[in-house]
Each structure stands twice: as structure tokens, then as C-alpha cells.
Amino acid sequence: MRISERVDNAVRATAELALGDGTPMKAEGIATRQDISLKYLLDILRDLKRAELIRSKRGPDGGFTLSRSAASITIADVFRAIDGPLADVHDESVRTLSYPAPAEALPQVWMAVRGSLRRVLETVTIADLVAGDLPPAVCDLATEYRSDTTERHG
Template sequence: MRLSVRTQYALRAAAELAAAAPGPVPAERIAAAQRIPRRFLDNILLQMRRAGLIHSQRGPDGGYWLARPAEQITLADVVLIMEGAPQDSEGFHGVAEPLGDVWTALRDHEQATLAEVTLAHIAAGSLPPL
């Protein structure tokens, strides 16, 4: 699976929010902690907010926080928001036809793994058995 830098940054920002104490987390703090360029992060946070994954509040006490408990947000949720739904691979023909089944199985396994791991797992530093 190849994830864009944008998606990798989104996963890192979401993990930072999952690990934060309750209350809004300023974008500056997320950017500094995860070494994400601030302007890039602002666009990512906007996309996640529009998708309903996070909430935001303006002002001196403002920032971002998860819209649901970290236990209810999977890595698959974040990847879907940033990358969209996985694309079907082009058809394989002739002797290469079984490769289509291999790619489908691989993609299904990747999706299942991402769906098993939550932001709470990442924040706690303990993955479920994979």
C-alpha cells in the first residue's frame, strides 16, 4: 500500500489528537510535535473537520479535538477521508488473470488491518494482535 505524504501527516495529526489531554489542541502544537509544515497541516485539518472526524474552535483557547472517542476511530477511517475509496485494479488477461485475485486479496488484507487498529491503539503504543 502506498500512502501519500498528506495521508501520513493526517494519521500523525490524528494520533497526536488521540494522545492529547481533553480539550482543544492548537494546530501549532500538532505541527511542532509531528514536524508537519503548518500550512500543509491546516489544509489537512480542514479536510478532516469537513469529513466530521474532528471538531475545531477558534480563539485563544481554540484548537482541534476528535469528534468521537479514539477507540471508535480506525486508521481506515483516516485513510478513507484522505485517499478516498480503494480503486479496483485493471483487469488482467490470459495467463496473468490470477494476479487480479492476488491484488484483491492484498487490498482486502490491508483494509482489514487498518480497520482493526484504532487511534487509541496508536496513542497507547500497543497494537492489537494483527
């Protein structure tokens, strides 16, 4: 699975907006603090607005805000707003995939991948991210990953 630069930047921008606590934030400030090109960020913000995760206000006191609380927006919501489904197999629904032998079990693998992604991305909210207070299961997975990586790469 590849997490695109757009998704990474969108999550970071959404986290910035969560810090605003309802006060509109300028795109220029977010772009500077997160080291994202302003033009690129504006495209991302447009996608987030289209998905109704953020809203914008024009004028000197304008800017961008979250459209609902950071505790009700998951990383999966942001991911889907930017890149679509969490795990897509050549634009087919994983539920309807079927393959002939010897790959007949492969749809189950793809279902497990999607389920694993959901287990993480749908349980971490933007508020959790901003607070640095991730769910224990997510922390456990990260610790396991670090341990496995250290063993493999020294």
C-alpha cells in the same frame, strides 16, 4: 502500495489530538511537535474535518479535537479521509475488474491486497496507536516483516 506523506502526517496529527482528551489543541502546537509545516497541516486538518473525524472551535480557547473517541477511529478512517480507498486499481472497483488471459487471476491478487490492508488498517485504532498497544495480529505481521527484511538484507 505507497503510504503518502499526507496520510502519515494525518495519522500523526490525529494521534496528537487523541492526547488532548477532548481539550482543543492548536494546529501550531501539533505542527511543532510532529515537525509538519503548519500550512500543510491545516490542509490535512481541513480534510479530516470534512470527513467528520475532527472538529474545530474558533476563539482563544479554540483549536481542534477528535469528533468521536480515539477508540472508534481507525487508521483506515484517516487513510480514506485523506487519500480515498485503501487500494484502488486505476479508479475501478476491484469487484468488477476482469482481465483476459494470462492475467485473468490478477483481480484476485488486488482483492487480497485490499483485504490485507483492511485486516491491518481497520483493526488499529488511534487509541491503540497512542497507547502503543497494537492488536497481536498486527504485531505478528510487523515481526514477520522485520525477520524477512533482516534475512534479505542482512
